[in-house]
Amino acid sequence: xxxxxxxxxxxxxxxxxxxxxxxxxxxxxxxxxxxxxxxxxxxxxxxxxxxxxxxxxxxxxxxxxxxxxxxxxxxxxxxxxxxxxxx
Amino acid sequence: xxxxxxxxxxxxxxxxxxxxxxxxxxxxxxxxxxxxxxxxxxxxxxxxxxxxxxxxxxxxxxxxxxxxxxxxxxxxxxxxxxxxxxxxxxxxxxxxxxxxxxxxxxxxxxxxxxxxxxxxxxxxxxxxxxxxxxxxxxxxxxxxxxxxxxxxxxxxxxxxxxxxxxxxxxxxxxxxxxxxxxxxxxxxxxxxxxxxxxxxxxxxxxxxxxxxxxxxxxxxxxxxxxxxxxxxxxxxxxxxxxxxxxxxxxxxxxxxxxxxxxxxxxxxxxxxxxxxxxxxxxxxxxxxxxxxxxxxxxxxxxxxxxxxxxxxxxxxxxxxxxxxxxxxxxxxxxxxxxxxxxxxxxxxxxxxxxxxxxxxxxxxxxxxxxxxxxxxxxxxxxxxxxxxxxxxxxxxxxxxxxxxxxxxxxxxxxxxxxxxxxxxxxxxxxxxxxxxxxxxxxxxxxxxxxxxxxxxxxxxxxxxxxxxxxxxxxxxxxxxxxxxxxxxxxxxxxxxxxxxxxxxxxxxxxxxxxxxxxxxxxxxxxxxxxxxxxxxxxxxxxxxxxxxxxxxxxxxxxxxxxxxxxxxxxxxxxxxxxxxxxxxxxxxxxxxxxxxxxxxxx
Numbered sequence: 001x002x003x004x005x006x007x008x009x010x011x012x013x014x015x016x017x018x019x020x021x022x023x024x025x026x027x028x029x030x031x032x033x034x035x036x037x038x039x040x041x042x043x044x045x046x047x048x049x050x051x052x053x054x055x056x057x058x059x060x061x062x063x064x065x066x067x068x069x070x071x072x073x074x075x076x077x078x079x080x081x082x083x084x085x086x087x
Numbered sequence: 088x089x090x091x092x093x094x095x096x097x098x099x100x101x102x103x104x105x106x107x108x109x110x111x112x113x114x115x116x117x118x119x120x121x122x123x124x125x126x127x128x129x130x131x132x133x134x135x136x137x138x139x140x141x142x143x144x145x146x147x148x149x150x151x152x153x154x155x156x157x158x159x160x161x162x163x164x165x166x167x168x169x170x171x172x173x174x175x176x177x178x179x180x181x182x183x184x185x186x187x188x189x190x191x192x193x194x195x196x197x198x199x200x201x202x203x204x205x206x207x208x209x210x211x212x213x214x215x216x217x218x219x220x221x222x223x224x225x226x227x228x229x230x231x232x233x234x235x236x237x238x239x240x241x242x243x244x245x246x247x248x249x250x251x252x253x254x255x256x257x258x259x260x261x262x263x264x265x266x267x268x269x270x271x272x273x274x275x276x277x278x279x280x281x282x283x284x285x286x287x288x289x290x291x292x293x294x295x296x297x298x299x300x301x302x303x304x305x306x307x308x309x310x311x312x313x314x315x316x317x318x319x320x321x322x323x324x325x326x327x328x329x330x331x332x333x334x335x336x337x338x339x340x341x342x343x344x345x346x347x348x349x350x351x352x353x354x355x356x357x358x359x360x361x362x363x364x365x366x367x368x369x370x371x372x373x374x375x376x377x378x379x380x381x382x383x384x385x386x387x388x389x390x391x392x393x394x395x396x397x398x399x400x401x402x403x404x405x406x407x408x409x410x411x412x413x414x415x416x417x418x419x420x421x422x423x424x425x426x427x428x429x430x431x432x433x434x435x436x437x438x439x440x441x442x443x444x445x446x447x448x449x450x451x452x453x454x455x456x457x458x459x460x461x462x463x464x465x466x467x468x469x470x471x472x473x474x475x476x477x478x479x480x481x482x483x484x485x486x487x488x489x490x491x492x493x494x495x496x497x498x499x500x501x502x503x504x505x506x507x508x509x510x511x512x513x514x515x516x517x518x519x520x521x522x523x524x525x526x527x528x529x530x531x532x533x534x535x536x537x538x539x540x541x542x543x544x545x546x547x548x549x550x551x552x553x554x555x556x557x558x559x560x561x562x563x564x565x566x567x568x569x570x571x572x573x574x575x576x577x578x579x580x581x582x583x584x585x586x587x588x589x590x591x592x593x594x595x596x597x598x599x600x601x602x603x604x605x606x607x608x609x610x611x612x613x614x615x616x617x618x619x620x621x622x623x624x625x626x627x628x629x630x631x632x633x634x635x636x637x638x639x640x641x642x643x644x645x646x647x648x649x650x651x652x653x654x655x656x657x658x659x660x661x662x663x664x665x666x667x668x669x670x671x672x673x674x675x676x677x678x679x680x681x682x683x684x685x686x687x688x689x
Contacts, residue, residue: 017332020324022580056545058562060339064640065542074657079335083538083545 037056043068092302103203121572122153127169128613141173142284144204153574157192164375168273177618184374185271190248194294201271211288223288251289253451255478255499262456270418301595314378324381328593329422330360340640341542354435385421411442421442426460426537439488459534463512531556541641554614568607
């Protein structure tokens, strides 16, 4: 039963760039691996990763522009950019 | 009343008359304007006559730390510089880090307002309360590193902090910058040209008196939080500085490439901050009081025999083609410089990119405008609008890092076609025509930074509405707007409550979040008032045509989308939703009636 549940979940990988690395768990490196329920959106993934909804970000999904409402499927690669990259 | 965070002392310098005076504007002035942009807006509206020539003696140059600058907390090493911009003809402002702003505060000064113009090169020396204009004829024409050495030697003090222009500022390059501490820059808006027009080579400062703090333990707690969490909270900046996201940006089709025509550069991994760290970086540098240490320091030697290891045991890189050395005293390339001198010019040669960055730094030019102006010129060359006859035979082709190195020097010295490009891309396009306008990436005549607004939605409002033009720092928002006034780095991950704690620990004012927002709006409205006085309208709040085109992975922008962003912002700021003119109610609510002057009734 537990195995069946696990296979229904989608495995997605999350990469955080620039100052968004502050949301990486201590001593962990990217990409972060998540197993999410079917129907999970990028917004829900961000909440799971502890990234506040107020954070200004640009979402990339499998090499294309995504957004917070994009629904995740197995094997998705999510990357987040911060506009904080000046200097 | 005991005073915390500031001294109530503004230095006015009249270069035409060779005199100085001190203004004590009173405590209310500091809480009202906060410093930085607030001071700049106030003094520009007060002293610069309408339609003044930005490069004439009627313009002023304001060096404006904020009330936080110089207090012992990470991020408080920032100061602003402002003037009427020779690029945009409107509000000009740039912010810099380093140590100079903090030193000015430690010398007992809250700001410097420079009026008029000198007939001969001079520099201003400030030693605590002593102020002196000194001959700089022997420094004119020298690069920044030599000038800093010479000034320290003649003042007999190796700890003097120097803000200065390079030869580009002397030659009135419209995107010349003002360097401080050799590796920090008030980069944008062409403020170095304003300083050059005044024949002011440098401002040398030495101070020994710390600003008093209202609540030192509270400030210390914030500093401790930064230093003990730096590996976590500021991990990205601490490891790489800026530019660690470039490969991701390229994969997502959002890295400016070949003058913003392509969003992917396959060789990004050769010129990003990771490549810098692995190949040419010898250290990371810091600003005043900051434990984040996000500033790259690079060193490259042209010859094997000059390389070896640094004192910290780091191997010094050698240019595989034995062309260039890069001196670490000029720092290293941050993201904007990496992208504008790398992918946006099609250059994948890390040595040439670092050399280009170093040249901009010691000759005193903004890397964003310099790189972007060359990108525009390369596209002109590609399309036969500029020919080898125009360039004295230089093949101005994308991908050629050596051509960039040569062209940067020609611009700074206004040699050959460098004279045209020294005017900035928009003026150059107006001069040569032939359809070259379609290759521009400027807003309000200032070259846009290296974040494609098609890829990054948060950048759209920043580019459209920054009072200085094509700026990426989101200075239009409440958070960064406030930081540009009070002298706080945008990169510190303080939330609003922490910023409030810092402001109150330094000043003792007891400000709340609402007052912080009001302060940010006051600065933005001051800048808007100045731009409108100088003739700007809603038509200036627009993006160039290039960004209406699709990228392979991102849709082009539309008038409908951009107009909505502009209107929403006008409403948020309390400006007229159609014209963007600050309303009477807003001006009164912000207490800017005196600053608005005739604009109030116009």
